[in-house]
Amino acid sequence: MALTIIETPGAANANSFVSAARMTAYCEGRLNATIWTGAVAQLPALVEATRDLSSGIDDWLGVRTSATQALSWPRTGCPDPNDPNGGDFATDEIPTAIEDATCELALQYLKGGSADLAMPHQDDGVKVKTIDVMTTEYFEGAKPTTGLARFPRVLDLIRPWRDVSAWLRVIRC
8 A cells, every 4th residue: 555645733643844846845945855856765754753752852832722633733821932922833834843853854754765863873973983903982971862853953943842841851959
């Protein structure tokens, strides 16, 4: 059965924040994005990127518009960071930044090929690497970068739509 993209905001069967046409338009305005036009896995990349953004982020502003919607967007009670009057974002739309982040992440998944991008990169924390007689030395305390943290451009796009207060931890002495 062929994969069909369903990008209807709020739909119970939605599987992508963007259509393939929207992704193509995004790639037309981005350097080094030609892998999209020739990729066999275009649609799975969109679905995977949407899945990771929808279920991998638990600190979105606002709440889901409907209990039956499949994805984390659209949302209710979500302040629009682009509204100079401080209004909320529309409850039946997905912000352009979320769509762009989906496109960017899908593109990175296609560029990754068969690599599992959820796993730490093999060179994370490497200080010295010698191939002949194999030497690898890691920086002290180096931690692998995993998941969406590997894609700073994606995180920058979605930052205004996340609840940064969830990131803060108050310690009283």
